[in-house]
Amino acid sequence: MEKTIPLTDVSLQDTFAAYEQKFKALADQKRLQILNLLCQQESICVCDLADMIDMQQSKLSYHLKILLDADLILKETKGTWSYYTINQKEINHLLSPELCCLFRPTCC
């Protein structure tokens, strides 16, 4: 007979999988620095950000994609420029008020 798994456990596993992706995105110094900057800046384009954190463009795009896929940042394209902003709602849902000054906007 097959091993059965309670339905509630299945959806809990899905929940953990979703949080895994978000915490993975947060689990990197460089990405935390990016969030910290986006948190103070309204919106920044890739080339400006590359200057600010001294990181080559392809590497920065890689890290931005990870944050974007985790829904922690948002992207708006204007012409050849890509402007990124922090996803305030998602960050606030995830992180404590104590982390507000570093990563949560509108807080301090």
Place this chain on the structure above:
Amino acid sequence: MEKTIPLTDVSLQDTFAAYEQKFKALADQKRLQILNLLCQQESICVCDLADMIDMQQSKLSYHLKILLDADLILKETKGTWSYYTINQKEINHLLSPELCCLFRPTCC
């Protein structure tokens, strides 16, 4: 001439490094499941936990060490048993109230 870095930036980098470790510890489904269980249970020993999540002992010890090193859980040894508890203070410092039911104790 050497490139100089402002002092405040140096300590910001240290802060990001510290959070990187904590978010890395959270960035795994199995570890989130462990935290979720510890959150409801006061304290659990390794062998009971191994049964609960169906994971071999050496693997579980590996994951527990990562959570312990990140200060997200605490360990107390009694005889041959190791009992682990959630580090409520640290978890509360890190995660939002919205995540209370999954990972923050005393909340729900």
Place this chain on the structure above:
DNA sequence: ACAATTAATCAAAAATATTTGATGAAAAGG
């Protein structure tokens, strides 16, 4: 039309993290 700029993507290499099974140390119980 052409050259330059912006940024995403790709494949290969390098670096890290995880899994596995075995071993060892410490304590418990007969």
Place this chain on the structure above:
DNA sequence: CCTTTTCATCAAATATTTTTGATTAATTGT
């Protein structure tokens, strides 16, 4: 004592993530 239980640690194998440099596509300014 001797056997069993509990749990941490180790080295090797595997898997995943990150970095790098090159290429591509779209757009801008001349």
